[in-house]
Amino acid sequence: MTFIRTLKGDIxxxxxxxxxxxEHIVCRPPYWQEHGADDLLLDDPAKSKKDVEDFKRHGGQAIVDATAVDYGRDVQAxxxxxxxxxxxxIGTAGFNKSFLWDAKLKEELKPIVGNYPTYxxxxDRASIHELTEFVIRExxxxxExxxxxAGQVKFGSAYNRITPLEEKTIRAVARAHHETKAPIHAHTEAGTMALEQIELLKSENIHMAYVSIGHMxxxxxxxxxxxxxxxxxxxxxDGIAKLKYAPESQRIECILALVDKGYEDQILISGDTARKTYYKHYEYGLGLVYIISKWVPRFIDQANQKGFDGEKLIHKFFIDNPARCFSFKK
Structure with a gap:
């Protein structure tokens, strides 16, 4: 049996x-709240909804909300x-990266995870088994x-390193996958440590077809x-539109290089739109509509110029590949 688990049920x-x-839709990360980083708080559901509505108006049908428990989810909103x-x-169980864990644990979680002051x-104190059980329950x-x-399980690691606590969550998430068959998503900091993450997952007997690696x-x-x-x-x-990191031309060149080597069935595209200044209806940013309305036509044009079938590739990246990647196979 193959299905995808959404917040509304299995499809x-x-x-x-x-x-x-x-993407991230509504979240109030405790770490950033404590540090007064308002730009990183997507704390107005009505404004977030308007951006999602723009996405839908242009043909969008689904979003993976990659917000884990330590990043201040608002599941109900x-x-x-x-x-x-x-x-x-699609909601996300699991964990993010280690520096965020210094934040105070949300009060509503304490009946679920125990009376700890911080993530x-x-x-640190929970066993891998206890963390695994938490992910399975989600x-x-x-x-919460x-x-x-949740329709996927997630872990993360730091820049150019995997801390002992991050390894602990990687193993917990891997074991939760074996129990639930939920797909796995890996946060990499600035695209580093992916191969090291993969080695840890292999040591837990994870088949890599169930894994997506973020921030490539x-x-x-x-x-x-x-x-x-x-x-x-x-x-x-998943950093489309973030020109402060790289121009779109370099992203598209790297994507087409993978296509040229035969890996078009393993590519996913998104924006990781996690700041008010990225959202159109918070701070007049490009918004969730940008990829579907502006980047997709550009990609098709550039792909066609290089002899690829751009429309076919877009169908793979946004429809076929997510349908396989986010499937439970029981």
Missing amino acids: APEQLGFTYSH VKEISDELGIHI REWI VEEGL GTPFK DRNLDPYYHEQIAKTGAFLSF
């Missing part, structure tokens, strides 16, 4: 449609956006005690991308 893979594979707009939204202390029962279940366009290295693709993992180019 057939062919029902998912045009999908952004890594995101579910309401899904219901009101008729958009499929770091929870992850997939099979619901996120709600009835809305933060490390625009075609050789590195090829080494990751050879393992069978999906590569997520």
Whole structure:
């Protein structure tokens, strides 16, 4: 049996449609709240909804909300956006990266995870088995005690290193995957440590076809991308529109280099739109509409110029590949 788990329930893979594979919709990360970083708080559901509505108006059908428990999810608000707009939204269980764990643990989580003061202390003191059980519950029962279940499990690592606590969460997420069959997403900091993450996953007997590796366009290295693709993992180019890191031309060149080597079935595209200044209806940014309305036509044009079938590739990146990547196979 193959299905995709959304906040509204399980659907057939062919029902998912045009999908952004890594976004954040409503979240109040405790770490950034404590540090007064307002730009990183997507704290107005009505404004977030308007951006999702723009995406839908241009043909968008599904979004993967990659917000894990330590990044301040608002599960109820995101579910309401899904219901009101008729958009499929996939929720995320698991964890993010280690520096965020210094933040205070949300009060509503304490009945679920125990009376720890910070995320770091929870992850440090809990056993891998206890962390695994927490992730399993979020997939099979619901996120943070709600009835809305996660459709993927996530872990993260730091820049050019994997800390002991991050390795602990990687192993917990891998073991939760074995129990639930939920697809796995890996956060890489600036696109580093992907191969090291993969080695840890292999030590937990994970088949890499169930794994997507994030932020590949933060490390625009075609050789590195090829080494990751050879393992069978999906590569997520999820920094579209972030010109402060690289021009779109370099992203497109790296994507087409993978296509030229035969890896077009392993590519995902999204924006990781996690700041007010990225959102159109918060701070007049390019918004969730940018990729589907502006980047897609540009990619098609550049791909066609180089002898590829741009429209066919877009169908793969946004429809076919997400339908496979985010499927549970039980």
